[in-house]
Amino acid sequence: MSKYLRWDTAVGILLIAVFLTGSGTTEGFADTGNLSSALNDTAEIALIALPMTLLVVAGQVDLSVASMLGLSSALAGSLWDAGWTFEMIVPVCLLVGVLGGLLNGWLVTRIGLPPLAVTIGTLTLYRGLASVVLGDKAVADFPEAYGKWAASTETVPGTFIPYPIALFIVLAVIAAVLLHSTGFGRSLYAIGAQEDAAHFAGIRVKRIKLALFAVSGLVASFAGIVYTLRYGSARADNGLGLELTVIASVLLGGVDFNGGKGTLGGAVAGVLLIGMLNNVLTLNDISGEIQVIVTGLLLITSVLTPRVVAVLSERRHRRAAAVS
């Protein structure tokens, strides 16, 4: 596999296979309306997966993203309730997102705490703040004018792509270029693979990590606004537990949790694969728990397959070497 087919490519192929099988066997799947809504349902996960991929490549992780999404949503709701204009609310939410990300980054780079530990802590904190901000209220009277930008029924003219997904595509291209063709991207791989060596090579490890966490917070809070508009509902518990789905998608795409390996395309394919598969399964009346099992099995397969292939090719090599 390592030689002829990388796992991220395999996920891409799997995605296409699911798409083709779905169109062939499942009534209503290839319908543009269905595709729009299925795609739109992955919008927040897809958006957050972009900075998450960069973080994981750099050997970091941010578990607080879903809580930040909730905090941003709660904040948007309570400010809206207080009569703020939407044009004011969005920058405030994004600012809070950046600050939250900076706090994560500061704890990781300055105090030197492991990111997993830090962001489990801020996961609790940000979700708690969301509930402080909005309490048991649910704010729902957001204007149609904004809601439609996030709805799956409004698409980019001439396509079945809803606006959040269009935005995601643009950001994904930027992130891909950043990760794969710039010095910054190279630094991320170096930091993820061997932080000390990156530091000794003059790479500004701490600053880069700080920036990554800040971007992660920013995107998460932005996803919070998309979420709020898309569902027309601001609540403190919005996006609860989404962090593991995001991470599962990224890992499914072949990004190595230990850092230093993986591609952005793989991560995006991972996100879409889970989304499409769930859509096909739901259309076939396969209930939630089976979908969960399928996701889990896919995840295990994603790491097991490359291993098995590697072991097999190793065997073949050894046999060949022994013969020659």
Next chain:
Amino acid sequence: TTKDDAKDDAKKEAAGAKANPDAPLKKGLKLAFLPKQINNPYEQIVDKAGIAASKEFDATAKEVGPSDAKASSQVSYINTLIQQKQNAILIAANDPNAVCGPLKTAMKQDIKVVAYDSDTAKDCRQLFINQASSEEIGRSQVQRIAKQVDYKGQIAILSATQNATNQNTWIKYMKDELKDPKYKDMKLVKVAYGDDDDQKSFQETQGLLKAYPKLKGIISPTTVGVAAAARYISSSSYQGKVVLNGLGTPNQMRKFIKDGTVEEFSLWDPKKLGYLGAYAAAALASGQITGAQGEKFKAGELGEYTVGKDGEVILGPPTVFNKKNIDDFDF
């Protein structure tokens, strides 16, 4: 745009098609139950009863749903139900507003929407099958516990999640009821949230009793909460000193009624809720009713029901369970 501008956005929908009260129930209707979460035991009972009821009028009914109680997960299910062109969707909403968009899309495509157990926003469904009048539930909870504590002392509420719509509506009426002068010696000291999580509710009960040593009573209007609270009290030194009342299922509470931890609690029959829901959905889909106030429909063996204000259909008053009658029920 601010909130105030946005209010003008709300569009008035033209009144739907005329109802034909004499239309027969259509054959071969496709109904789908969408519970809050596929493994919510209470809603499982409701849905199974509803699916059974559908057989009586030759409809095919199914239950689909997410494995987590999140509004966002319900939305994708609604979308696929629309793709599948169901005749009616019965939904217990995790979030009254988040499911609105797709439900409206469904209604536009002539798919009938019936909310049950937990309502959606009013303009996103045709009917809401309410287990009992929210006001009556809220007020009666206070009235009952007041009698038990003799109109004196501190009480607390153990609710589900902070955002549970039905809970919050009931609590609103409870607080309102408590304003009545006859409760002047009673004081609601705290609303705690057990998140419909057994362990959390258990711990919250402990905390309440610790934080308010003079607490006389707890109302827990959620099946998970009341069972957890009962279990804690029964195994602690508070047994017999603190009154617990609320909404619970007989099977969960039997033990605590028998050992005296709980004198009484109430609930409606979830099977009837499902049964009524199925008939109501069928009536809508067959054009017997449109969801306007005053319309009437027959719900099989439960008899005739009338659509109330805001499209609400009320199942009936809850049953009060106590030592005497608890063994007559099994759910």
Next chain:
Amino acid sequence: MTRSPVLAVRGLSKSFGAVRALTDVTLELHAGEAHALAGENGAGKSTLIKTLAGVHRPDAGAVRLDGEAADFGGPADARDAGIAVIYQEPTLFPDLSIAENIFMGRQPRRTLRRIDRTAVHDATAALMRRLGVPLDPERPARGLSIADQQIVEIAKALSFDARVLIMDEPTAALTGSETARLFSVVETLRAEGAAVLFISHRLEEIFRLCSKVTTLRDGRWIATDDVAGLTEDALVRRMVGRDLDELYPKQQATLGEVALSVRRLTREGVFRDVSFDVRRGEIVALAGLVGAGRSEVVQAVFGVDRADAGEVHVGGTKLRAASPTAAMDAGVALVPEDRRQRGLVMELSIERNIGLTGLGSLGSGGLIKRALERGRASDWATRLQLKYGKLSDSVEVLSGGNQQKVVLAKWLATEPTVLIVDEPTRGIDVGTKAEVHRLLSSLAAEGLAVLMVSSDLPEVLGMADRVLVMHEGRLAAEIPRAEATEESVMTAATGRNGKEAA
């Protein structure tokens, strides 16, 4: 000799993927014999050792123990057969104490199979005494200097009372006195009947310790000779396949203005009050005993460590403290001591590693041009005669010495004005070593200022225009080339001239 060898291999072959590391290699180890293994970087020495130790499984050929075929399933089997190995790279558990490191998996036990902690401690203390180093058995291995780590490895190997002792460049990080002590211990073991297999790129050590030497070249067996009848030149010819040029090709360079100036640099508890200058065209050696704080000084100069006080000036301008980026911008390069942790990103390819120091200059507008990156890598790989398969191979698969070359390439590619090298030739074979020396020398001649930390005394004496000697965190002496001798440097390094320097 009629005795059968303790450990032997015949017709051994081993390849990694497409790389043939060993082809048809034969080796015999006899009891009571110290046997050397010589060869250039990448000749396959470490691979041979790992095969003997059960780490690798041979593709062809078998390991024979006491004449019987031994099929080692893993390192544990070899260990149980009485083979102790010191690997080229220290393999310690940083979180565990030195004592635990030494006895892991073989701790003496009490009743109920519980570990006897006192026995573990005492046995370790005894080993440390035997090696003459004041290391506390309960100290965690984290933070030990490379040399101390190597000593723990040696202690571990000694603790086996092994019949076969295999050592892969154990002295690479050691200074003379420690090496001498190690040799006396090994000598005792050998006299007691153990077979010793020894690898070193320092030829004089081979001549001092061993009676036989086997030479490998490109993974093939070349010769096995008695050391007695062999000259250094003959051995080098066997290793390299040709005659070697001068070992320390010092070119005379004209000294320019001061390029690097360090003033009163202090890091609490590590070094204090260090001041010195390095001029353009000059090679300054920083000598001293292991743990004197040399590496720490150069790391603080480069900015990867924070100094508590003091200043660094490059070309007359003061460097921002604790910023390697600022140092690089000013033209400073540091080849660190620990190449696996700090010098290289092991998972990344050769070209990416070499490119890592020039991410800003490998393209335009922030984008990286692959062609430029590859060009930079292949230029330097050729100049340093790197032995590699493809530039896109990960550096992990390179031999130790070739890895060191990649680190050098990565820094030389930045075209620095001040080059700091920390143990630049550690683990590098004689041929390449001469190559590196020639390189440093010609770079200095071109006007580069070179600061070289080295524990290799001949290297220090052969290369340096000026020798700075550190003793326990302070500069103990500054010795010009003319006066630098083994005695003068060692005297300062051991602190015996403390009064003079003050």
Next chain:
Amino acid sequence: MSMTTQDSRPAVPQADTSARSLVDTVFRARELSIGGALVLLILCTWLANSSFLDDQGIKDLLLNSSILVLLAVGQSVVVITRNIDLSVGSVVGLTAFACGDFAKNSGHSAFTVCLLGIGIGVACGLISGLLVSFGRVPALVVTLGMLYVLQGFGYWWASGDQINAATLPDGVLNLGSGSVLGIPYLPLLSAAALAATAYYLRTYRGGRELYAIGSNPEAARLAGIPIRRRVLAAYAFSGAIAGFAGALWLSRFGTVVADAANGWELTVVSAVVVGGVAITGGTGSVWGAALGALLLTTIGSALVVLKVSSFWQQAITGVLLLAAITTDRIVQQRTTSALRKRSRA
């Protein structure tokens, strides 16, 4: 014989002996700082509301924390080997339901039920362990996958059914609510598991080898440590503990749906991390992890008793959590730098 060993001691040089006692303090400090925080928290809460520490209060504290402590013990054994087990929450849910299904309307004893729980747990642990150790695939991915698979399986099996206290045999319920000498069984069982695990990790080769594997896997391989077997055993152990916790969960709460302990994986991991077990393996003790678990539950209980608004509880928990790991880290850094300065002085 002991005479000779005594004699050999003073040979350790002076400077190092003082460094050594400092090293000891560093290691102890990790548990000390959490222990200190715990005591402080309990003390403050007690001063504010004395009933926090009455008989019932102590009993509640112990009962609340015992399952989390148990899980933290199992998790830390895995984390010490530089792995992680995210599937614990699902295993607890699955076993709690399975045990309930097995015990309901039957006369099975608590012992049998616990055995069943442990059995199921071991089976789950073995699957994860086999994948991680023999498949050599990243633990986080595999156990995240197992989290989903086991959760889905549990839900599918339960399909909305619920186990009710009323149908469970008294023996099982008694395990959860009964006590001996006023101390409930649950904390006793957790403490026993804790002490046994701690003793094993400290004084047996197998235990030390777990630390070695976590500290440097490559070195562990070269040292001939049977890594795969040990990692497999660590997962089986963590699974067994989670299964046992599932059985205890059933006995304590009586009412069980398949999503018991859903989402607990992160709580357990935070307990372990707060307790000073490095997520990167090799260091920490189960004592620390247990203290971490105790601290987390106590924070929860204390905030309720202190009448902190429900809306603020989670935020404050988050702040305290961050404060705990930050303080621990700073104390550790200070001691290390003191050690560095001392060793050179």
